[in-house]
Amino acid sequence: MIRWNVVLAGGVGSRFWPLSTPERPKQLLPLVTDAPMLCDTIDRLRPSAPPERTLVLTNASLRDAVLRLDPSLPPENVIAEPRPAGTCAALAWAAQLIAQRDGSDAVMVCTHADWAIGDVPAFRATLDHAATVALAERALVTVGIVPSRPDSGFGYIQPGALVRDDVRRVARFAEKPDRATAERMVADGYLWNSGIFVWCVGDLLEEIRLHTPEVQPALEQSEGDLARFFAEVTSIAIDVGVLERSQRVLVLPGQFGWDDVGTWAALHRVRQHDSQENAMLGPSVACQATGNVVHADGTQVVLYGVHDLVVVARSGLVMVTSRDKAADLKTLLDALPPEVRDR
Incomplete structure (x- = not known):
C-alpha cells in the first residue's frame, strides 16, 4: 500500500476571536497543547507516511506560515488554494495530484488540522484499519465517532448493512440536529460525522466523475493549472458532492477521544x-x-x-x-x- 496523508488546513476560525486572525487562524495557534494545532496534526500522522507523501491544503495567504511551522514539508506539498471552494474541490485536486505521482491505487487519508485527539495510538490504528478496508473493498471509507454525548453541534451518520467486521454501509448522513433529535440519534446508534475520509485516489476521482458536476468539468479542463481549476470550480462540500450521492460509502466506528475544537x-x-x-x-x-x-x-x-x-x-x-x-x-x-x- 502506498499511503498519503492529506490535511485540510484552511479557514480563519472566527469563533476563536480575539486570538485568531486571518493571518494567524486557529490551526496555527497553540490551543490544545503548547504546539500549534497543525503541528500536532502532522506529528500524529507522521509515522504512517513521510513528509514527501503528506499534503497540506490551505489558504494562499497561509502557505508561507505553514512552511515555517514544518520545514520538513516539501514546498510543492503545501497547496495554496486561491479562494475557498469547499472540501470537495480541495480533495479532488489532492487526489488528482497523488494519482499523478503514485497511481490510482494510492490510498489517501484525509483529516483536518483543528482537531484534538485524546488517544493517539487508537487514532492511528483506526486510520490503518480504514486504509486497509478502502483498498480491499475499493470503497470510500469514513470514520464515524462513537458519541460520548448527544451533541447538536455535529453532523451524524446512520450505519446501515454490515459489510465485514465492524464496517457497515452508510444508510444516510444527517445534518446537525436539535438537542432532542441528537438524543434519539445517539440512542439509535448513530455516529458523529468526523470528517475523516479514506479512499484510493482513483476511486474518489471515479465517483466525482460520475456524481459531481460541480467539480468534474473544472478538474478536466484545468490541465493541471491550480489557479484555473479554482477559478472555474463550483464550491461544494465533499459530503454533499460525493458521499451523499455515491453507493460506495462505508463507515467504521472510532473511539479515540476525538473532538472538533470549534469554540x-x-x-x-x-x-x-x-x-x-x-x-x-x-x-x-x-x-x-x-x-x-x-x-x-x-x-x-x-x-x-x-x-x-x-x-x-x-x-x-x-x-x-x-x-x-x-x-x-x-x-x-x-x-x-x-x-x-x-x-
Whole structure:
C-alpha cells in the first residue's frame, strides 16, 4: 500500500476571536497543547507516511506560515488554494495530484488540522484499519465517532448493512440536529460525522466523475493549472458532492477521544484541568474559581470566585464570556466597533 496523508488546513476560525486572525487562524495557534494545532496534526500522522507523501491544503495567504511551522514539508506539498471552494474541490485536486505521482491505487487519508485527539495510538490504528478496508473493498471509507454525548453541534451518520467486521454501509448522513433529535440519534446508534475520509485516489476521482458536476468539468479542463481549476470550480462540500450521492460509502466506528475544537468552550473538554477543573494555558492563577477556560497569550490572568467563564487575554485586549455563550461569538463580533473587532 502506498499511503498519503492529506490535511485540510484552511479557514480563519472566527469563533476563536480575539486570538485568531486571518493571518494567524486557529490551526496555527497553540490551543490544545503548547504546539500549534497543525503541528500536532502532522506529528500524529507522521509515522504512517513521510513528509514527501503528506499534503497540506490551505489558504494562499497561509502557505508561507505553514512552511515555517514544518520545514520538513516539501514546498510543492503545501497547496495554496486561491479562494475557498469547499472540501470537495480541495480533495479532488489532492487526489488528482497523488494519482499523478503514485497511481490510482494510492490510498489517501484525509483529516483536518483543528482537531484534538485524546488517544493517539487508537487514532492511528483506526486510520490503518480504514486504509486497509478502502483498498480491499475499493470503497470510500469514513470514520464515524462513537458519541460520548448527544451533541447538536455535529453532523451524524446512520450505519446501515454490515459489510465485514465492524464496517457497515452508510444508510444516510444527517445534518446537525436539535438537542432532542441528537438524543434519539445517539440512542439509535448513530455516529458523529468526523470528517475523516479514506479512499484510493482513483476511486474518489471515479465517483466525482460520475456524481459531481460541480467539480468534474473544472478538474478536466484545468490541465493541471491550480489557479484555473479554482477559478472555474463550483464550491461544494465533499459530503454533499460525493458521499451523499455515491453507493460506495462505508463507515467504521472510532473511539479515540476525538473532538472538533470549534469554540473556546470546547477547550474545557480537551485541555488538562487543574485541581479546580479549570483549563488554563499561559500565565494564569485561579483562586476559588472552577470550570473556567483561560487562554493567556503573554498577559497575566487572575481569577477569583468565578465559575464557567472563558477568558482570552492578549496584549491590549481581553475578552470575557461564559462557556455557554462562547459558541455565539458572531453576535458579539457583529456588535463590536471595527476598531475593537479588527484590532
